[in-house]
Amino acid sequence: MTAAVTAAGATVAAASNLRPLLEVRGVTLQYKTPEYLVTATYRVSFDVYRSDRFVLLGPSGCGKSTLLKGVAGYMPPVEGEMRLNGQAITRPGADRAMVFQEFDQLLPWKTVQGNVMFSLLSSGKIKDRRQAEEQALRYIEKVNLTKFRDAYPHMLSGGMKQRVAIARAMAMEPEILLMDEPFASLDALTRRKMQEELLQLWDDIRFTVLFVTHSIEEAIIVGSRILVLSPHPGQVKAELNAHQHGHSSIGRAEFTSLQRRIHDMLFSDRIEEQESKTHG
Numbered sequence: 001m002t003a004a005v006t007a008a009g010a011t012v013a014a015a016s017n018l019r020p021l022l023e024v025r026g027v028t029l030q031y032k033t034p035e036y037l038v039t040a041t042y043r044v045s046f047d048v049y050r051s052d053r054f055v056l057l058g059p060s061g062c063g064k065s066t067l068l069k070g071v072a073g074y075m076p077p078v079e080g081e082m083r084l085n086g087q088a089i090t091r092p093g094a095d096r097a098m099v100f101q102e103f104d105q106l107l108p109w110k111t112v113q114g115n116v117m118f119s120l121l122s123s124g125k126i127k128d129r130r131q132a133e134e135q136a137l138r139y140i141e142k143v144n145l146t147k148f149r150d151a152y153p154h155m156l157s158g159g160m161k162q163r164v165a166i167a168r169a170m171a172m173e174p175e176i177l178l179m180d181e182p183f184a185s186l187d188a189l190t191r192r193k194m195q196e197e198l199l200q201l202w203d204d205i206r207f208t209v210l211f212v213t214h215s216i217e218e219a220i221i222v223g224s225r226i227l228v229l230s231p232h233p234g235q236v237k238a239e240l241n242a243h244q245h246g247h248s249s250i251g252r253a254e255f256t257s258l259q260r261r262i263h264d265m266l267f268s269d270r271i272e273e274q275e276s277k278t279h280g
């Protein structure tokens, strides 16, 4: 009897792992005013599974940020649909948290700890101040900023500000973390360090992230899967596996050949067949 219950439970768990956390189906997103109509993405489809590090890669203007806005619930598609945990995305929610490229995304009048706590309390994620403080400090520690918990944003470097933004988003314990070129304004060395730290955090927490970049190298290092988008309007060119690559594989033959393959793809007009998916 116990065995039967366990077996049934295992089947349910396996089934829920097989269903994508985020489903994006034939999504067209447009900016419409009386004066103009801009199609930012055209019939884009992809699936993000739990613990994926899913990267949207494409040239500037191909609609990456617009896709994130769509997933965040700020922009309804004119065509297609987006589902999170099987529920249609119709509005923003605490199950999604954003990290942006800009260093000014923090509240300048609040400390590091104040910024993280503010998100928790104002969203209603945590109502008790004491609990919010504990949760904030837990995530501030994960990004190695405990010593700076009482510092104000203007006292921090660009990299440190981005760490705070990451801690603030992660403290919300969202279903999916949305990151829009979070390291693009950092110098090369800091950028690399931040990529490493993000991967270490992922090893620790196994969160799900939808990560936007226009850097091929960053996509291969950070991503477990990469969706390559064509220039304006963004259409899916290919979906690739990259989970076997990290900083240590830079310069190796496999890394370089994937880099070249993506490069050629971005500069050609071909739409490649989707690679077979390896999940579960």
Ligand SMILES: Nc1ncnc2c1ncn2[C@@H]1O[C@H](COP(=O)(O)OP(=O)(O)O)[C@@H](O)[C@H]1O
Pocket (backbone or CB within 6 Å): 031, 038, 039, 040, 058, 059, 060, 061, 062, 063, 064, 065, 066, 067, 232
């Ligand atoms: N608020 C807006 N109003 C009108 N057009 C916009 C707006 N935001 C972005 N766009 C246009 O939509 C397209 C996609 O932009 P975006 O999603 O920002 O691209 P990416 O993030 O890939 O650089 C671009 O052509 C851009 O000019």
Ligand SMILES: [Mg+2]
Pocket (backbone or CB within 6 Å): 064, 065, 066, 180
């Ligand atoms: Mg953008």
